[in-house]
Amino acid sequence: MSHTVSQIATALGAPFEGDGDIVVHGAAEPQTADATQLAVAMSEKYAPGLAKGHARAALVWDGADWQALGLEAAIFVQRARLAMSGLTTLLDAGPDIEPGLHPTAVIHPSAHIADGAAIGPFVVVGRDARIGGNARIASHVSIGRGAQIGADAMILEGVRIGHHVQIGDRFIAQPGCVIGGDGFSFVTPDKSSVENARASLGAVGATSEQSWVRIHSLGTVTIGDDVEIGANTTVDRGTLRATSIGHRTKLDNLVMIGHNVEVGDDCLFCSQVGIAGSTRVGNRVVLAGQCGVNDNIFIGDDVVAGGASKIFTNAPAGRVLLGYPAVKMETHIEMQKAARRLPRFMKAQQDKA
Numbered sequence: 279m280s281h282t283v284s285q286i287a288t289a290l291g292a293p294f295e296g297d298g299d300i301v302v303h304g305a306a307e308p309q310t311a312d313a314t315q316l317a318v319a320m321s322e323k324y325a326p327g328l329a330k331g332h333a334r335a336a337l338v339w340d341g342a343d344w345q346a347l348g349l350e351a352a353i354f355v356q357r358a359r360l361a362m363s364g365l366t367t368l369l370d371a372g373p374d375i376e377p378g379l380h381p382t383a384v385i386h387p388s389a390h391i392a393d394g395a396a397i398g399p400f401v402v403v404g405r406d407a408r409i410g411g412n413a414r415i416a417s418h419v420s421i422g423r424g425a426q427i428g429a430d431a432m433i434l435e436g437v438r439i440g441h442h443v444q445i446g447d448r449f450i451a452q453p454g455c456v457i458g459g460d461g462f463s464f465v466t467p468d469k470s471s472v473e474n475a476r477a478s479l480g481a482v483g484a485t486s487e488q489s490w491v492r493i494h495s496l497g498t499v500t501i502g503d504d505v506e507i508g509a510n511t512t513v514d515r516g517t518l519r520a521t522s523i524g525h526r527t528k529l530d531n532l533v534m535i536g537h538n539v540e541v542g543d544d545c546l547f548c549s550q551v552g553i554a555g556s557t558r559v560g561n562r563v564v565l566a567g568q569c570g571v572n573d574n575i576f577i578g579d580d581v582v583a584g585g586a587s588k589i590f591t592n593a594p595a596g597r598v599l600l601g602y603p604a605v606k607m608e609t610h611i612e613m614q615k616a617a618r619r620l621p622r623f624m625k626a627q628q629d630k631a
Contacts, residue, residue, distance in 0.1 A: 279303070279304075279369060279371055280301050280302065280303045281301070281302060281368065281369075282298060282299055282300065282301055282302075283296070283297065283298045283299070283300045283302070283316075283335045283351045283353060284298030284299070286302070286316065286337075286353060286365065286368065287353045289364060289368050290353065290355065290361055290364045290365065290368075291364075292353050292354055292355050292361065293353070293354050294351060294352060294353040294354065295344060295351065295352055295354075296335070296344065296345075296349065296350050296351030296352055297334075297335075297350050297351045298351060300334055300335045300350060300351050301314075302314060302315055302316040302335060303315065304316070304369060305317075305318050305337075305365060305366075305369055306318070306331075306333070307324075307327065307331075308324050308325075308327030308328045308330070308331050308333065308336065309326075309327035309328075309330040309331050310331060311331040311332065311333035311336075312331070312332050312333070313332050313333065313334050315333060316333065316335055316336060316337060316353075316365075317331055317333035317335070317336035317337070318336070318337050318362070318365070319336050319337065319338050319339075319342075320337055320338065320339050320355055320358035320361060320362075321339055321358065322339060322342075325342075325347060328347050328348065328349070329347075329348065333349070334349065334350045334351065335349060335350060335351040335352065335353070336349050336351075336352055336353070337352075337353050337355060337361060337365065338352045338353070338354060338355070339354070339355070339358075340354050340355065340356050341354070342354065372414065372432065373414060373416050373432065373434060375396040375397075375398045375414050375415070375416055376396060376398070377394075377396045378395075378396065378397070379391070379395075379397045380397060380398050380399045380400075380401070380417075382399045382400050383397050383398070383399070383400065383401040383402070383403070384400075384401070384402045384403070385397070385401075385403045386403060386404055386405045386406070386407070386423075388405050388406050389403045389404065389405065389406065389407045389408070389409070390407070390408045390409070391403070391409045391413075392408075392409060392410050392411035392412075392413070392429070393411050393412075394411045394412035394413075395409055395411070395412065395413045395414075395415070396413070396414045396415065397409075397413075397415045398415060398416045398417040398419075399417040399418070400417055400418045401415050401416075401417065401418070401419045401420070401421075402419075402420045402421065403421045404420075404421060404422045404423035404424070404425065404441065405423040405424070406423055406424045407421050407422070407423060407424060407425045407426070407427075408425075408426045408427070409421070409427050409431070410427055410428040410429035410430065410431060410447065411429045411430070412429055412430050413427060413429070413430065413431040413432075413433070414431065414432045414433070415431070415433045416433065416434045416435045416437075416453075417435050417436075418435055418436045419433050419434075419435070419436065419437045419438075419439075420437075420438050420439070421439045422439060422440045422441035422442070422443065422458065423441045423442070424441055424442040425439050425440070425441060425442060425443045425444075425445075425458075426443075426444050426445065427439070427445045427449060428445060428446045428447035428448070428449060428503065429447045429448070430447055430448045431445070431447075431448070431449040431450075431451075432449070432450045432451070433449070433450075433451045434451060434452055434453045435453045435454070436453050436454045437451045437452075437453065437454065437455050437456075437457075438455075438456045438457070438458075438459075439451075439457050439458060440456075440457060440458020440459060440498075440499070440515060441458065441498075442458075442498045443457055443458040443498055443499045443500075443501070443515075444498065444499070444500045444501065444520075445457075445500075445501040445505075446501060446502045446503035446504070446505065446525070447503045447504070448503060448504045449501065449503075449504075449505055449506075449507075450505075450506040450507070451506075451507045452506075452507065452508045452509040452511075452531065453509050453510075454509050454510045455507045455508065455509060455510060455511045455512070455513075456511075456512045456513070457499055457501070457507065457512075457513045458498065458499045458513065458514075458515045459512060459513075459514055459515065460494070460495040460514065460515060460537075461493075461495045461514040461515060461516065461517060461521075461536060461537025461538070461555060462514065462536065462537070462555075463492070463493040463495070463517060463537060463555070464490040464491060464492055464493060465490070465491050465493060466488045466489070466490060466491065467488055467491065468486055468488060470488075471483070493517060494517075495514070495515045495516065495517055495537060496516075496517060496518055497515050497516025497517055497518050497519050497520050497521065497537070497538070498515050498516065498520045498521075499513050499514075499515050499516070499520060499521045499522070499523075500520045500521075500522045500523070501513075501522075501523045502523060502524045502525035502526070502527070502543070503525050503526070504525060504526045505523055505524075505525070505526065505527050505528070505529075506528045506529065507529050508529050508530045508531035508532070508533060508549070509531040509532075510531055510532050511529050511530070511531060511532060511533040511534070511535075512533075512534050512535070513529075513535040514535065514536055514537040514539075514555075515537065516537050516538045517537055517538060519538065521535060521536075521537055521538055521539050521540075522539075522540050522541065523535070523541045524541055524542045524543035524544070524545065524561065525543045525544070526543055526544045527541055527542070527543065527544060527545040527546070527547075528545070528546050528547070529547050529551075530547060530548045530549040530551070530567075531549050532549050532550050533547050533548075533549065533550070533551045533552070534551070534552040534553065535553050536552075536553055536554045536555035536556075536557070536573070537555045537556070538555050538556040539553050539554075539555065539556065539557050539558075539559070540557075540558045540559065541553075541559045541563075542559055542560045542561035542562070542563065542579070543561045543562070544561055544562045545559060545561070545562065545563045545564070545565075546563075546564045546565070547564075547565045547569075548565065548566050548567040548569075548585075549567045549568075550567055550568045551565045551567070551568070551569045551570075551571075552569075552570050552571065553571040554570075554571060554572055554573035554574075555573045555574070556573055556574045557571055557572065557573055557574060557575050557576070557577070558575075558576045558577070559571075559576075559577045560576075560577055560578045560579035560580070560581065560595065561579045561580070562579055562580045563577055563579070563580070563581045563582075564581075564582045564583070565583045565587075566583060566584050566585040566586075566587070567585045567586070568585055568586040569583050569585070569586065569587050569588070569589065570587075570588045570589070571589045572588075572589060572590045572591070575589070575590070575591060575592050575593075576592045576593070577589065577592070577593045578592075578593055578594050578595030578596065578597070579595045579596070580595055580596045581593045581594075581595065581596065581597050581598075581599065582597075582598045582599070583598075583599040583600070583604060584598075584599065584600035584601075584607065586602070587599050587600050587601055587602065587604040588601075588602040588603055588604055589603075589604045590603045590604070591603075601613070
């Protein structure tokens with residue numbers, strides 16, 4: 279794919295100076311960019327890299343002296359990461375999936391595939407499934423019976439979508455994610471050691487020899503519009519009702535969403551987040567990597583939790599959390615300061631004794 283400097287500037291809604299007719303065939307870091315690539319140097323700290331590279335045009339910070347940097351054209355941006363979003367969207371050619379149905383795909387006769395779909399090798403689409411227009415489905419994807427996927431989906435290699443899962447428009451699924459597997463739900467005929475420990479806050483008590491009995495998942499999963507699911511992420515179906523994920527929510531790789539969980543709109547969950555069953559998560563919640571969330575609690579709108587936080591109780595709207603167990607971030611910082619002082623404090627006490 280090739281674009282002129284002026285075309286890229288228009289797509290980004292950004293001003294440019296210099297030769298707008300310069301054609302570039304991609305983007306690169308400043309020090310490695312050649313004459314056919316747009317250098318991405320959106321901060322002054324990248325200026326030395328421009329001198330090492332051979333780019334004729336660059337994406338630069340607002341107010342940069344582009345001519346002194348040896349450029350023939352420059353596009354000026356104010357919010358670097360937002361500009362990066364626009365640039366990568368423009369330059370991404372997407373997966374290489376041939377239009378139409380690959381001859382090795384297995385499509386049930388009752389399934390409905392809308393116009394413009396591209397379905398790759400060894401894809402399986404089950405009975406009564408419905409695939410929206412212009413969907414792109416890469417190799418070895420399986421879509422269960424009665425599942426519905428909206429328009430403009432991009433479903434990459436090895437994704438598994440279970441039966442009767444409902445997904446909105448512009449869905450993106452990265453390789454290997456699984457949506458609609460059964461929830462992890464088991465019970466013992468009599469009270470288990472886990473139930474005793476929870477009730478007593480520590481004592482297991484006497485338990486008889488017994489086995490775990492499966493609770494089946496009769497619900498499904500519903501996903502809104504503009505949702506992205508990362509590689510090897512799993513979303514379990516509900517027991518009786520649907521596990522749900524709201525519009526525009528983004529899940530990173532290796533995220534686990536348990537059965538009956540309700541996730542709101544515009545949430546962002548980073549890698550290795552795990553949310554236990556029947557928890558409700560509000561809108562615009564951000565959970566950093568390795569956050570864990572207890573079952574049957576509520577997280578309010580606009581909560582932000584730092585990396586590896588473990589949330590055991592309800593979190594009010596707007597709260598910023600950190601730690602194990604998660605507390606207000608400022609409280610956690612004070613606790614850590616106090617913990618660092620403990621050795622010195624204990625030594626002082628011993629010296630007094």
